[in-house]
Amino acid sequence: MIVADVSEAAEVHGVHGTEGLTYWKCLARRTGTAGSWEAVEWASLPPGAVSGEHLHTRTEEIYFVLTGEGELLLDGEPHAVRPGSMALTRTGSTHGLRNTGAGRLDWLVVEMSTPHTHAVLTGARRSDQENAMPRSTVHVLQEDSTVDPSVSFEGPLRSIRTLALDAGESLALAADGTEHVLFVLAGEGTAAGSGTEVALAAGTALTLPLGGEVKVTGGPGRLRLFHAVMAVAPASGEVTAA
Template identity: 50%
Template sequence: MREAVVVADVREPADVHGVHAAGGHSRWTCLARRTGLHGRWEAVEWAWLPPGGVSGEHRHTRTEELYFVLEGEGEITLDGRPHAVRPGTAVLTALGRRHGLRNTAQRPLSWLVIEVPAPPGPTTGQPDSRKDTAMHHAARTGHAVIADLRRAGPVDAATVLSGPLRTVRVTRLLPNDMAELAAESVEHTVYVTDGAGTAEVGATGVALGPGVSLTLPLGTKTRLRAGAEGLEYFHALLDVPREDHP
């Protein structure tokens, strides 16, 4: 039986206090989780901090993580070292690394979070030797990579992560252009960052605009169509091991 495409948005986030043991208020919502997906996702989430807000430093002992900054400016700390982030910045952090995020601007900071379990073993979190088109534009710090996806182009997450997360990119469709996504051996998650358009999911049309997310389980597909002003979206792919195919 064909699975359903997961459609979510950020219109009704939950209020969170003391995120990762830091004081203050933040907002959060889950866009997709492992239930209903075949890949080894933990979750796809949206998070928000007010000016001066902090997501406390913490170490990931079970999962690897990607942050993608949507709005605002901030400072991410990776194993004690601060790095500036802005819209379009992706931060890939391997298992065992410690990180935290602070809003350093006078407006809210929001970002996407993708968490995936890392396979156990002594090589977890070790970058491999594969190259991709973006790495010469990215900063590597220990077992982490910081890249501006709008400037650098696609990044292969396998250059630093050992789990199933693969290509992450920002895609811009020109007015009335189309893109087809098919979850044949991978699963997709898409988050609209700018513009407007529609997604065709079977016989249903889904309106697309900033804050709308689509996650495609194995065996599904969609056609994205940009509106008159074009459409921009963050796009991540996750490998699905053959033994996990239905």
Template identity: 50%
Template sequence: MRSAVVIADTTAPADVHGVHGAAGITQWTCLARRAGLAGDWEAVEWARIPAGGISGEHLHTRTREVYVLLTGEGEVTLDGRPHAVRAGDAVLTAVGTRHGLRNTGDGPLEWLVIELPAEPPTEPPADRTVPGPFGSTVVRDLRRTGPLDPSAVIGGPLRLLRHVELTTGEREFLIADGVEHTAFVLGGHGRAGAGNVRMPLRPGTALTLPLGTAADLAAGPGGLAYLHAELVPQGGGLRGRGRQGGGPR
């Protein structure tokens, strides 16, 4: 049976109490999970905490994790060291390291989570503050940094993370040929086509493309901005994108 593009959004999140032992409520939505995907994904998730909220500090014993801050500002603790973060920043956490997140702003703090299973390291790194295999780091403002290869820091199959902006009428084709994709709309509006299906794109919409699928993303009036990640399944290549009207910004 041919796989289908997974479409989800953040309009009806669950309230989760005491995430990682912290007091308070986290709003949470699972946008995609490993079922139906060929790649080594654990899940793609969205989360939000209110002003003063905390996502408790915890040790990663079996997963790698990428946070991308969507709104607000906060403080992430990486292996005991605090780092100020804000919308647009990415936090990369390898297996065997520890992190937590606190909202230091006046409004909600929202972030996207890409979680990947991993074998526990045979030994901890000598200095976890240095980006590298089994390390953790904060990448400042993906919009300015440009495309990022998370595997250079945390290892694993997630090979691309980038901020994309399409101008009015501009289109990008995502083809899951040798790679799988997830795209999360950050701003603007547009439409996506997948086979005979047409769907609106608005902030909070997520599309995940299993192997063998494709989607055509088109920006509406005012443009379209989204976060795009590519994962290479075992034995996969690095194909799967095409753009009309320019390159990534």
């Protein structure tokens, strides 16, 4: 398992062609995974700051708002966002984000290669089948809710959800034909796997590559989690559109 947190974030100026400051931390990259993950990242905008509008040409991307208030511009349409708001941005779409609140606007970014890009990067074969795709979408994830990403995405991401574990309650995950990304939204707990146990707290990210197993257990209070699951094709298999 790959474990990281949001401490020691970098200061980035002029993100996507705008002026001003963004705080940014990469939590996981596709290195060490078999799926079509590009990166898992944490980002934060100070009040009034902007992450510039930009076009997605080769990746699909999740924005999941953690704290604060903002305005998301998705394909030219403004959306008010708050904690729990989630945008699914498909290829061919544009998005940008502005902090409209009095405090920080923090969000989680999960970026994935499209089946075509993943095939180019890995040398896998891909069928010529293409699906007619709907527009990029905006959702609100309440506790214990699930979104099917195929409403906007072409790739193999299978589910996005939030969940909570009470003290002593456990969740066992096995990366058998799948890979998992977990991010701690609130609370404390532990993750045990690969012969080790790590502490979990708000801002901790855990990526479970193919073949791994982990048992996540809630600690004091409620351990609240963001959880994304990706199907992973065999290395020698054909990558097809979902």
